[in-house]
Each structure stands twice: as structure tokens, then as C-alpha cells.
Amino acid sequence: MAPPWSLWPRPSALLCTLLLLPCAPALRPPPQRPSFLIIMADDLGIGDLGCYGNTTLRTPHIDRLAEDGVRLTQYLAAESLCTPSRAAFLTGRYPFRSGMTSGFGHRVLQWAAGAGGLPPEEVTFARILQERGYVTGLVGKWHLGLSCRSLTDLCHHPQRHGFHHFLGLPLGMMGDCAGAEPSEKRAGLERGLHGAGRGLAATALATVVAAMVAALAGARSRAALWAALALGVSAAILEAGSYVVGGAITHVDCFLMRNTTVTQQPLQLGRVNPLLLREAEDFLRRHSHAPFLLFLSLLHTHTPLVTSPAFQGRSQHGRYGDHVEEMDWVVGRILHTLDSLGLADRTLVHFTSDNGGWAEAVVGGERLGGWNGIFRGGKGVGGLEGGLRVPGIWRWPGVLPRGRVLDEPASLMDAFSTLVRLGGGTEPSDRVIDGRDLMPLLTGATPHSAHEVLLHYCEVFLHAGRWADRARGKVWKVHFTTPTFDPPDSGSCMGPGLCPCAGAVTEHDPPLLYELTSDPGEERPLAPGTEPAYAEVVAKLRQEHDVHHRSVGSIPQQLGSIYNVWLPWLQPCCGRFCACDLEGGAGSEEEGWGRDFLEDPK
Numbered sequence: 001m002a003p004p005w006s007l008w009p010r011p012s013a014l015l016c017t018l019l020l021l022p023c024a025p026a027l028r029p030p031p032q033r034p035s036f037l038i039i040m041a042d043d044l045g046i047g048d049l050g051c052y053g054n055t056t057l058r059t060p061h062i063d064r065l066a067e068d069g070v071r072l073t074q075y076l077a078a079e080s081l082c083t084p085s086r087a088a089f090l091t092g093r094y095p096f097r098s099g100m101t102s103g104f105g106h107r108v109l110q111w112a113a114g115a116g117g118l119p120p121e122e123v124t125f126a127r128i129l130q131e132r133g134y135v136t137g138l139v140g141k142w143h144l145g146l147s148c149r150s151l152t153d154l155c156h157h158p159q160r161h162g163f164h165h166f167l168g169l170p171l172g173m174m175g176d177c178a179g180a181e182p183s184e185k186r187a188g189l190e191r192g193l194h195g196a197g198r199g200l201a202a203t204a205l206a207t208v209v210a211a212m213v214a215a216l217a218g219a220r221s222r223a224a225l226w227a228a229l230a231l232g233v234s235a236a237i238l239e240a241g242s243y244v245v246g247g248a249i250t251h252v253d254c255f256l257m258r259n260t261t262v263t264q265q266p267l268q269l270g271r272v273n274p275l276l277l278r279e280a281e282d283f284l285r286r287h288s289h290a291p292f293l294l295f296l297s298l299l300h301t302h303t304p305l306v307t308s309p310a311f312q313g314r315s316q317h318g319r320y321g322d323h324v325e326e327m328d329w330v331v332g333r334i335l336h337t338l339d340s341l342g343l344a345d346r347t348l349v350h351f352t353s354d355n356g357g358w359a360e361a362v363v364g365g366e367r368l369g370g371w372n373g374i375f376r377g378g379k380g381v382g383g384l385e386g387g388l389r390v391p392g393i394w395r396w397p398g399v400l401p402r403g404r405v406l407d408e409p410a411s412l413m414d415a416f417s418t419l420v421r422l423g424g425g426t427e428p429s430d431r432v433i434d435g436r437d438l439m440p441l442l443t444g445a446t447p448h449s450a451h452e453v454l455l456h457y458c459e460v461f462l463h464a465g466r467w468a469d470r471a472r473g474k475v476w477k478v479h480f481t482t483p484t485f486d487p488p489d490s491g492s493c494m495g496p497g498l499c500p501c502a503g504a505v506t507e508h509d510p511p512l513l514y515e516l517t518s519d520p521g522e523e524r525p526l527a528p529g530t531e532p533a534y535a536e537v538v539a540k541l542r543q544e545h546d547v548h549h550r551s552v553g554s555i556p557q558q559l560g561s562i563y564n565v566w567l568p569w570l571q572p573c574c575g576r577f578c579a580c581d582l583e584g585g586a587g588s589e590e591e592g593w594g595r596d597f598l599e600d601p602k
């Protein structure tokens with residue numbers, strides 16, 4: 001059978017010259033096995049990039065990448081949060097299939113020293129490419145677990161999932177690393193301990209009062225006084241703990257690992273981005289002769305937005321804007337390195353984000369999260385578009401058309417099948433793979449995405465789904481459940497933490513229906529009585545959910561409580577006091593960091 005790429009029209013160069021036609025350069029069928037450079041941002045909003053419509057934030061390098069390749073406008077994270085979305089990206093499977101979910105409210109892995117993580121039986125695209133002879137590297141954030149039973153088993157480590165080389169953060173709770181707001185778990189724990197301490201102190205006081213009253217009435221009250229003393233001491237411990245715990249988390253939970261060795265603890269936030277970039281560039285230089293997979297998993301643009309001085313105060317959008325511009329510069333530099341090594345033509349480059357911008361990250365009136373453009377909601381907000389739509393840019397000069405924009409629904413999970421097939425591998429046949437090969441869509445061999453239906457889960461709960469209804473030429477979206485918004489209709493649950501997936505949610509009966517092609521901002525729900533397709537769409541998505549439901553057995557929830565608590569014996573620690581820096585001070589005065597940006601900020 002002819003490969004699908006051969007369907008792409010290839011006008012003869014001679015004919016073009018004879019007729020003086022402005023023909024695009026002919027696209028060739030893909031040469032054998034490209035290398036892969038995958039760049040994933042963290043919490044970047046789709047509306048932050050020039051190529052996705054931002055007119056005031058400067059992202060020239062990413063914009064150029066999009067001009068030179070294909071840009072997807074309906075590219076969707078499997079969930080609106082990092083751990084499950086990243087698991088799905090690497091495995092091509094909905095997170096509930098690998099157990100990278102919970103039904104308890106813990107939506108991401110909480111501790112480096114927890115037992116949960118991407119199960120060793122899961123197969124990542126990195127592992128398949130590694131088996132096909134690729135040199136594979138992960139630089140940056142992992143956040144998919146570390147150890148199972150003992151510190152040394154490292155059963156969830158990147159090297160157990162197909163990466164030869166790893167330098168980065170096993171856990172990426174960056175707000176906690178900085179000890180700054182917004183915090184992921186630290187502030188909540190501090191509040192919890194503080195509250196419990198106060199509760200015990202109040203009980204101790206009440207006990208003393210009761211004992212005194214009893215004593216006045218002539219009763220003996222020694223036991224009550226001892227109890228009050230014990231309560232008081234516990235209260236003091238909890239209260240002290242609330243001060244200690246934050247520092248302890250920042251110190252031991254944030255560290256760098258180089259392969260299986262902890263090399264920096266605590267993480268030096270001011271130096272980490274230059275260090276990661278240097279590592280990624282070194283990887284390209286070292287492996288320019290082999291087929292390679294480099295997954296550069298950026299810490300940008302997650303809070304706390306540690307930006308180097310060269311970029312501070314330079315954007316029109318405050319600290320967040322400065323940080324996005326720095327990220328764009330980092331992307332530009334790695335692409336420049338790829339080009340100067342002569343690798344561009346045989347490397348498929350993909351740029352994306354793990355989920356949408358964190359719209360609720362507003363501290364003291366300052367917006368620290370990404371901008372999701374016209375889309376409602378954001379990171380963690382159930383199945384709303386804002387948390388799911390991510391940038392999707394694919395560039396492979398000569399193989400993918402330049403400047404093509406596609407509005408077909410596609411999924412981050414599709415990266416799995418696309419990379420595996422291009423790398424000469426095959427998808428595992430012993431499990432369900434939800435991703436689909438994107439190449440036919442990207443090359444133009446087919447006009448439609450291989451996905452008719454995509455479902456949007458929040459933990460294990462189905463919140464929404466979309467159906468690309470080819471017969472009617474529409475993309476329908478149904479919300480069965482949404483978080484309970486405050487204020488109503490705002491698409492946000494302003495308050496500490498993330499929107500819940502269950503509990504404080506609104507079940508919609510009848511479900512809310514939107515038509516995304518004309519209403520991508522999910523502003524105009526269609527009424528069951530007036531939209532003729534209503535019943536069919538809802539039934540179609542329910543039925544698809546049933547199919548999913550039947551296809552999963554019972555698997556341990558990796559983000560469920562026992563797997564997602566701190567276990568002291570799993571705590572990685574380097575040096576005598578969990579303190580070390582074996583990275584040789586790298587990253588501190590990184591040569592040229594941002595200099596060309598200062599010279600030519602565009």
C-alpha cells in the first residue's frame with residue numbers, strides 16, 4: 001500500500017519553472033526515521049503566543065516555528081492538569097487507563113517521596129524509540145513519580161520509562177520550591193497544622209476551665225489537668241510544625257537529579273533554567289549523529305516565574321509576560337542549536353504545553369498565570385476549553401507543509417502514535433491506545449482528524465466530551481458536569497487551590513451543549529428544545545463513555561491516598577543534611593543568557 005504521504009500533491013519543479021508558477025517547494029515523503037525534539041511548556045496559556053493571536057507579547061521564535069510548520073488550533077490535553085496530562089502524552093492513553101488519576105481530590109502527585117507514579121508496565125514513546133535504537137533524553141520536569149517500595153527501586157524514574165539520560169526535577173511543585181504564593185501544597189499544610197494546633201489549644205483551655213470548675217465544686221481533677229497539659233503540648237508541637245514544615249518542604253522536596261543521582265538539593269531556582277538549556281544543547285551536540293529523542297520539559301511558565309535579569313521588566317505584561325518572553329528566547333536558542341548542527345531537516349520539532357494557563361493564579365491583584373485567550377476556564381477547571389486547549393506546533397521542513405493551520409480536534413495523546421510510527425516502531429497491541437497517528441492530518445493526506453470523539457475527564461469523573469460530527473460539519477461539546485463556579489458563569493472557582501472534580505460541582509441535567517466551530521468560547525448553550533441534534537449528540541457521548549468504562553479493569557489509583565502521601569523511607573536525600581550541589585555552580589553566570597534578546601528584542 002502506498003504511504004499516505006504520497007497523496008500530498010507534489011508539483012514537478014520543472015513544470016513550475018516552465019509555467020512560471022509560484023509553486024511551493026515539493027514535499028517529499030518522510031526520509032527514514034527522523035529525530036525528535038519535543039518542547040513542552042508548563043501551564044502556558046494558548047493566548048500567550050503571537051501565533052495564537054497575542055499581539056502584545058513577543059514570542060518571535062515560537063511564531064516562526066509555527067510559520068515553518070503546522071499549527072493546530074484544537075489540540076487538547078487529556079486532562080487540564082500536569083500529572084495526568086503528561087502521563088497521557090507519554091503513553092497515548094487516557095490517564096484513567098494507567099491509574100494516573102484519583103477519585104479523592106488529589107489531582108497530581110504531591111511528593112517526590114510518594115509511592116505513586118507512572119506504573120512500570122506502561123509503555124512510553126521514549127521506551128519504544130529507545131528499543132528502535134534512538135538515543136533518548138529528558139531534560140526538565142518529570143512529575144510522574146520516582147520510587148515504589150524502596151528508595152533505590154526508582155520504579156517510576158524516567159530511566160525506567162525509556163530515557164537514557166535525565167537531568168531535571170522528579171517533582172515540579174515549583175511554587176513550593178520558591179516558598180512563594182501561589183503554593184501547591186505547602187500553604188495548605190501550614191494552614192492545616194496551624195488550625196489543628198489552635199483547635200487543640202482551645203480544647204486544652206476548655207479542659208483546664210472545666211477542671212477548675214470541678215475543683216471549686218470539690219471534685220478531684222488531676223487527670224483532667226494532665227489531659228490539658230498533653231493537649232497543650234500537642235498544640236504547641238503542631239503550631240511549631242506549621243512553621244517548620246514549609247521550610248522542610250522547600251528544602252527536601254525540590255531537588256535536581258542527574259540520571260539516578262540527586263545532584264542539587266534544595267533546587268537553586270535562579271540557576272535551573274540556564275542549566276536545563278545548557279544540558280539540552282549539550283545533548284544535541286553529543287548525539288547529532290544518531291537518531292535521537294530530546295524531550296525538553298520546560299519549567300516555564302509555571303509559577304513562581306523565576307526570570308533572569310535580562311528579561312525582567314521588559315514585557316508589557318508584568319512578571320508573567322517577562323517570563324513568557326524568556327521562554328520564547330530559550331526555545332529560539334535550542335532551535336538555533338538544532339539548525340547550526342545541521343539537524344533541522346531531519347528533526348521533527350513539536351512545541352506544546354501540558355495544560356492551559358492557570359487563570360486563578362492571582363496574588364495580590366497580580367496575574368501570575370497564563371492567558372487562555374477566548375477560552376473559558378483554565379488549568380484544573382474540569383472540562384472547560386481553557387484548561388484543555390494547548391499550543392500544538394509541528395515542524396519538519398520539507399515533509400510537513402509550511403504555515404498550515406488546522407482546526408481539527410486532536411489530542412496530546414496523538415504524539416505517542418505519531419512518534420512511535422515515525423520511529424519505526426509499532427503501538428503495543430496488548431492494551432488500548434487512545435492516541436492516533438497525526439501524520440496524515442499534518443501532511444494533508446487526510447482532511448480530518450482520526451478522532452471523532454474525545455472525552456474530557458476530571459480525575460476519574462467524566463465532565464465533558466466533544467464530537468466532530470462530520471455529517472453536519474460541526475464540533476459539538478457537551479458538559480455533563482462542571483465545577484461550581486464562583487461567581488456563577490465565571491468559569492473559575494476563585495479560592496485556594498484548584499477546582500474540585502467531585503463534591504462542589506454542578507451536574508447538568510439536561511447537559512449543556514455547545515457548538516464549538518461557531519462558539520469556541522462556550523458562551524451560548526443550545527437548548528434541547530431548539531437544537532435538533534441535541535439528543536443525538538448527548539446519546540453519542542454517553543455511549544462512548546460506556547465503552548470507555550467497560551474497557552478498564554480495576555487498577556490502583558496512583559494519585560489515590562495511600563500512593564500519594566509522604567513516606568519517609570522514600571525521601572531522596574543527598575549529603576548529610578539533604579543538602580548538596582554537585583552541578584558545579586553551573587547556571588549562575590550563564591554566558592550570553594538573554595544577551596541577544598537585549599540587543600535585538602524585536
Ligand SMILES: *[C@@H]1O[C@H](CO)[C@@H](O)[C@H](O)[C@H]1NC(C)=O
Nearest residue numbers: 047048054055057317370371
Ligand atoms: C497577551 O498575553 C498577555 C499575558 O498573558 C495577556 O495579558 C494579554 O491579554 C494577551 N493579549 C491578547 C491580545 O490576547
